[in-house]
Amino acid sequence: MEGSCVDSGSDPETDGMDGGELESTENSNWTLVENRKRKKMRDQTSGSDSERERKQVSRPKEEYKVMLKFLAESANVLNPIKITKALKEAVGKIDSAKRVRDGRLLLLCHDKKQQNTECVKHSLVDPYLLFNLPREKMMVEINFLCVHKKLRSKRVAPVLIREITRRVNLEGIFQAVYTAGVVLPKPVGTCRYWHRSLNPRKLIEVKFSHLSRNMTMQRTMKLYRLPEAPKTSGLRPMTVKDVPAVHRLLKEYLSLFNLVPVMSPEEVQHWLLPQENIIDTYVVENSDGKLTDLLSFYTLPSTIMNHPVHHSLKAAYSFYNVHTTTTLLDLMGDALILAKAKGFDVFNALDLMENKTFLEKLKFGIGDGNLQYYLYNWKCPSMGSEKVGLVLQ
Numbered sequence: 001m002e003g004s005c006v007d008s009g010s011d012p013e014t015d016g017m018d019g020g021e022l023e024s025t026e027n028s029n030w031t032l033v034e035n036r037k038r039k040k041m042r043d044q045t046s047g048s049d050s051e052r053e054r055k056q057v058s059r060p061k062e063e064y065k066v067m068l069k070f071l072a073e074s075a076n077v078l079n080p081i082k083i084t085k086a087l088k089e090a091v092g093k094i095d096s097a098k099r100v101r102d103g104r105l106l107l108l109c110h111d112k113k114q115q116n117t118e119c120v121k122h123s124l125v126d127p128y129l130l131f132n133l134p135r136e137k138m139m140v141e142i143n144f145l146c147v148h149k150k151l152r153s154k155r156v157a158p159v160l161i162r163e164i165t166r167r168v169n170l171e172g173i174f175q176a177v178y179t180a181g182v183v184l185p186k187p188v189g190t191c192r193y194w195h196r197s198l199n200p201r202k203l204i205e206v207k208f209s210h211l212s213r214n215m216t217m218q219r220t221m222k223l224y225r226l227p228e229a230p231k232t233s234g235l236r237p238m239t240v241k242d243v244p245a246v247h248r249l250l251k252e253y254l255s256l257f258n259l260v261p262v263m264s265p266e267e268v269q270h271w272l273l274p275q276e277n278i279i280d281t282y283v284v285e286n287s288d289g290k291l292t293d294l295l296s297f298y299t300l301p302s303t304i305m306n307h308p309v310h311h312s313l314k315a316a317y318s319f320y321n322v323h324t325t326t327t328l329l330d331l332m333g334d335a336l337i338l339a340k341a342k343g344f345d346v347f348n349a350l351d352l353m354e355n356k357t358f359l360e361k362l363k364f365g366i367g368d369g370n371l372q373y374y375l376y377n378w379k380c381p382s383m384g385s386e387k388v389g390l391v392l393q
Contacts, residue, residue, distance in 0.1 A: 136262055137378060140168050142178035143392050165376075176376040177259075179392050181369055188380050189259060189388040191350040193367035194359045196336060197224045198316075199345040206310050208346065209365070224363060230334035232293075232326055238281040243269045245291040246283065253322040257353060257389030259373065259380075272296055272320070279319070282338065284326055294322040295335045297347070298393055316342075318349035319391055329358045336362060352388040 142164070147156050168176065195209075200220045203209045211220060238246060247268045254260040263271070272281045277299050284293035296319040304310050316339040323331050332349075339347050349355050349364065350371065358364075373388060 137175055138173055139175045139177050139375075139378070140173055141392060142176055142376075175378045177390065177392070178374050178376065179371050180374065181371060183370075183372055184374060187372040187382065188375050189352075189373040189383050189385060191352045191371045191373070191385045191388060193369070193371065194349050194351060194355075194364035195367060196347040196349070196362060196364045197345075198226070198336065198340045198347055200224050202310060202313075202345050206304050206307055206313065208313065226337050226340050228337075230337050232284055232330055232334050234285045234287075234292075235282055235334060236285060237274050238272060238283050238294075238296075240269065240273065242283055242291060243273070246272060246281075246294060249291060249294055249322045249324070250320060254320075254389045258383050258387040260389035280316075280338065280342070281319075282334075284331075286325070292325040293331055294320065295331050296320050297335060297339060299344075300393075313346070314344050316344040316347045317393070318347070318355070319393075321353075328354055329361055332358045332362060350385070350391065352385050352391070354386070356386065 145157060145160060147160070165176075168174075197203050197209060197220075200209070200223075201217060204211060204217070204220070211217065215223075243265055247263065247265045250263065250268060272279065274281050279296065279298045281294070281296040283291045286292050297316040298319050300315050300317055302313045302315060304313055318332070318335070321328065321331060321335070336347055347364075349359065351359060359366075373390070
């Protein structure tokens with residue numbers, strides 16, 4: 001029989017493990033020894049549930065204490081995460097930690113207030129929450145991808161993405177941030193554009209917007225009318241000498257948000273120093289010569305096709321705005337006045353950072369689509385639009 005052949009034959013693995021004992025035993029004791037060996041091998045490979053749990057719980061707990069302390073000290077950054085409060089309370093009291101099936105950590109700590117020392121509290125934590133926030137990471141910004149109309153829906157975009165990925169990897173960078181109007185797995189944040197009419201007649205004529213019910217053109221023009229001059233005293237265009245102060249203002253303000261750029265003074269000068277038809281930046285200087293506030297918007301014109309009168313639409317997009325002494329509402333009101341004076345037709349803004357506080361009050365209208373923020377090759381928990389501090393041009 002096949003079974004008899006297997007039992008009577010020699011097993012190289014068992015011979016190597018316990019050959020002397022096997023050779024010296026009688027046939028009556030052979031089964032007992034074999035069963036012991038099999039049990040020993042089974043315990044070594046898999047182990048009993050209690051032993052496996054004991055091994056996992058006995059992992060060094062100091063490592064997890066450090067992680068929890070790191071998380072608690074960064075609570076201002078991690079406020080959107082529901083478990084932060086529970087983990088902050090567990091700092092210094094963690095007794096054990098083990099991994100569960102889905103890769104999360106089970107943190108256990110005894111409740112010292114209870115007389116019964118067996119009473120424990122537990123929390124489930126994703127490891128990347130402990131390690132990845134807050135952290136600075138070198139990334140590339142993918143801000144423009146264009147495919148000819150005749151080549152669309154032909155899988156050309158993935159080829160371009162693979163090529164730019166290859167070139168970026170050669171520079172030693174393996175992560176990227178980008179935005180898209182479509183939903184892909186999985187957005188780290190979702191924002192929406194809002195639009196404020198500066199030249200409502202032109203916007204209605206080119207069908208960018210339309211007259212509301214019971215509204216005439218004259219009423220609409222009156223509704224969106226703006227003052228002739230800004231009302232904030234000390235408001236002036238940014239100059240090169242303002243770069244260090246603007247860099248300091250921007251760095252302090254962006255620390256309030258989760259997804260932000262980390263700019264050097266040279267990058268601040270490159271991105272924010274005013275250039276005609278590219279970027280407009282204004283600062284507020286107080287009586288002591290100190291810069292207290294900042295507003296900026298960049299230019300992005302669009303071509304109007306097949307219209308007998310209008311051929312382009314000049315749009316201003318809100319960039320980075322910092323307020324310390326002037327309210328954000330007043331600051332952005334002045335931004336609208338300045339944009340109108342420069343001939344812009346519409347002022348656009350995303351509902352990120354603190355922008356929601358002024359959008360409706362300044363008569364912005366909500367757009368019809370969302371802008372999804374994505375991180376390539378970097379895992380990060382999702383966040384609300386108010387925690388996004390990155391504006392991609």
